[in-house]
Amino acid sequence: MDNLTLEVLVHELTPALLHKTIQKIKQTADRTLMFALRSRKTEFLTVCLNPSHPSLFLTEKENKFAEAVSTDWLVSLRKYLIGGRIVNLSKKLADRILFFDFENNRVSSSLEKLTLVLELIPLKPNALLLHESQEILASFLAQKAPSGVEPAFYKPPETKSAFSVDQITKEEFQLLAGRGSFSTDLESVKILRRRDPLAGFEARKEPPLGSKLSGISPFFVREMAHGATHDPEVLWERFQMILKRVRLGPHSPQIYFLKPSVAPSLPAKVMPSSKATGMAEKILVVPFPFDSLNGIQHQEFLSLNAACIEAYQIFRARSHFLKRQQSLTSNVTAHLKKRARLLESLQADLRKNESFEILKKYASLLYAQQEKSAPGKSMLRVVDLFDPNQAEIEVPLDPRFSVIQNANRYSKLYQKANRSIPSIKARIQKVEAEIKLLDFQQKTLANAETMDDLERALEPPRKMSGQTRVGQDGHAIEGCDTTRDTAAHPQNLLRKAVKSFISSEGLSILVGKSSKDNDILTLRIAKSEDFWFHVAGYGGSHVVLKNPGKLAMPPSQSLLEAAQLAAYFSQARNAPKVEVHWTQKKFVSKPKGSKPGLVRLKEYRAISVRPQLLGGEASEP
Template sequence: MDTFVLNAITQELQQQICLAKINHISQPDEQSVILGLWQRGQELRLAISVDARYQYLFLTRQPAPNQVFNFGKFLQHHIKNAEIRAIQKPLLERIITFDLVKKDIDGQDLKFRLVLEIMGRYSNLILINQDTNKILDSLQHVTAVQSSYRRIAPGAEYVPPPLQEKEELLNIDQTRFQQILADYEQEAQTSASACLWKFLIQRIGGLSPLLAKEIEGAHLDTSAEARWQRLSELIRIVREGAYQPTLILEQGQQGKQKPLALSAIPLAEFPHGKTCDVKTPDSMNAAAEQYYTILVERQRYDTLKATLMQPLTARLAKARKKREHLLAQKQQIDQAEDYKRQGELITTNLYQLSKGMNSARVIDYYSEDQALIEIPLDPKFTPAQNAQRYFKRYSKLKQGSVMTEQRLAATEQELAYLEEVQFFVEDAQNFYDLQQLRAEMEAATPSKSKKKSVSKSEPAKPAQPFLRFVSSDGFDIYVGRSSRENDLLTQRTALPEDVWLHVHKAPGSHVLILNRERKTPVPDQTLREAASLAAYYSKLRRSGRVDVIYTSKKYVRKPKGSPPGLVIVQEFQTLRVIPQANLTAK
């Protein structure tokens, strides 16, 4: 949030929440606070964040989570039921103060000041005693070792951030601006990396990169006069407080929107060359809420996705290495009969062998041509002892064959499950889907601690499981969205005559055509549409044509003790289709 967005929001807050009462305090996470306010018979919520990735302040009507951390508990104790008496902000600084008054048990006024400092990764929310100017507590503590200028900790005197030694925006006239441009041209002659918008930020206070680029106007008129006109218009808007909420969203895949810019000043430069949706909401608070709701959701999505993918990738690598080891072991076991045969051939030829020989050249009576073969011997042992060594190798390998086969089968099952979960995590469309997958992964790992973290809210139960579509012939088609949903779809929802589909030899969703009227066969068009869905909701989505298997549910069974989503298909047919999801969702 730049200072001009904060100016516009502060203007609106002064009109809407002055004299409002703080009746609830919660924290979505350790870097954010939501103040529940009661004003003129209606409930509002003021969202505040000092997260290093995004800092914001805006009014919202979204429900607040019933969650609070230590700082939130501290605020509840001190300012719950306090009244907001004043909201102030210097025009070109990103510091907002809320003057609060609360009655003590004797009816005396307790005066507090809540200070929001938005300064990138140094942002903070600080509660101060107005009478003493002493800090009561803050979201971020700053020690004297971390900053020699000011200490932010309980009991320390509050000192505002140091002023930046830049030119005052409102004092710049055309002559002074022309001199700044001339200074830049002089620097550009000696530095190939010189950049005008960065130079403007260094020289003029209050400018954000977004507005500095707007003044530079790389894709607009770049004359000195045109640049001055853009700067003078910015100065006029700030002086008059005539802010115009502007929100720019980029249209992404599958109708998703990516937030690109939030501004209190109309932007001509930024949308150049991009597929943008420029919105002008009724208020700056509404613009900020929409912008940061999308941004925070995306950040939470990316963070959780990375958190889930990291252990998945490690487990997959470990399982693949284990499979390689077991396959090598199985290959040795497959050679067990060779050891037995070599031991028997040595025993048959004991009369012509002696201790100290490195090999035995004997006739292989087990081969059709009875050719001469050479069997390695250990010269330290007698021929009979060498034969026994081969028999022992044979016995050891045969004894381990059953266990190796079982371990290999279990490892293959684990790999299939992990690859399927990895696909669902990669394909998850939103934060809620990832929450469901996290819960599934935690449930499938019973050895891990089941302690609940206060920072992780439990995902709500879905209104209905599965993606649901209707075929051209009117058949309902269900698609699983996770391994657990695949199990639920195939084991609990499907009836024997329903048609079950899955991409061939790749991770993906179970797909079910509901054939409740027992129409035999299901129309070919419906079958192909469902197969296209099975191909689309699989790891082979971006392939040209994909093989999809289909069969009646009665031929699909789940092995006892197998991981979620794993089934065995006794008989099936195959369709080759193009992955696509063109059906109408229910």
């Protein structure tokens, strides 16, 4: 998040955070902290310390983004902050460092003042808990131990820039602007944008002004210079206008999708485009529209907090996609290397067996000898009857056997090698086809842009039969013939493995019949955007609510009915009310080597329902 954008966000969130009390604190495996804040109602402050996307935002509902973890840092936060009240939130204009001041008397009888420091600096974010004296009580990242036994005190990260946006004078700014240069040639920008809509907007590695002035990003520098002359006076006025708008508004938060990829469509406020943006490779959150990014696909929000929530969800979706893509690609690459080694070994065996043609010649020459000498010779010199010149050759012998026994031995070795050649050639043909399929999967995975693309990449083309493909769990599935295996057809799988229902809102609900059928339903039939249900704490069927519209949330009545079916088809059928966990199928995975029906949920929500069977079961598909 850009520093000036963070400045606007802090001003927006400060009224909502002041005087709130910390109820509970959680930390997840993806470097995210969640603070439950209580005043008249409970709200949740989420702080992301991921180096690729340091950010924070406030939500009304708890988001179970990832599996919770326990660390010494988290223990310290809970010890000092739970029960504490936020009394102040501050930030310097030039720094991406937030200071949350707390008052708490949980540890000591007297009122204790503490400060939570959030350094939301890209590539090296950190969080520290400070005593009133600025002594460091705990740190998210490990700190260098001070010499001796003296306590460590907090020092803000040093900046390499000579000037900052909150202290630079007009003369200093004009001096820097006079030395710098900006891409303001509108005609050249227009020519470049015909090839690339982002040409002229991507920040240079070392912007002349941005590298000397802390607190302003290259994109804000480009916005400041957009359409302006090289006159330092004009640039100073535009610089002041940007700072004034950051402080006072008006604000109209935007997300610009700088490198969009295909993904589920966003709400109607997104500018029309042939590609959706839910899996954008690079996004930019700004507090107001940028003239320098005019024409770039973007989305407008009512608040900067809402924009930050959407940006975080896009970041998580992209991270989950890249992690899954990397995992599948690694598995395919590993299988591809194994097949390549097997092919090399088979080809060597084929060359070796084809070279055994000489054994037939040795056997024939030995059989043609009139003298059947006794054992003891290691070599016999004979006339080559197959040579037009009738030259003599040396035939190696095993001293343990006679000539006729050596002839028999050569004959058997030749017959064995001759019999193996067709099978080796058949295996080579099969392995070559498997390598072709794995290579196809590897290229498809590399070009995938959505989770559905990744799933489709694991499905072999219909014309490639009897080959190896890598399944959803990353294991090779051999001999898969998609053209003849009618049992694997989706309709046949659906008929044999699940019960089918229709919700009152017209959506299909599928229920697994057994543990093995649960695996088939979850791993082979359900799509990544479908909704998945299972009763909490009891054995039971997997239930899938189909999501053809790729909605972010299921319709309320369909959600209730699917949860009721999950409770009914479980060991808790006779309970008055049970809890059911639900999530999207893309957050469901199967641990390696686990028993049928056992899965792992990366994130989920819960709903309490009464076990109940729907009035009408759908006909068999």
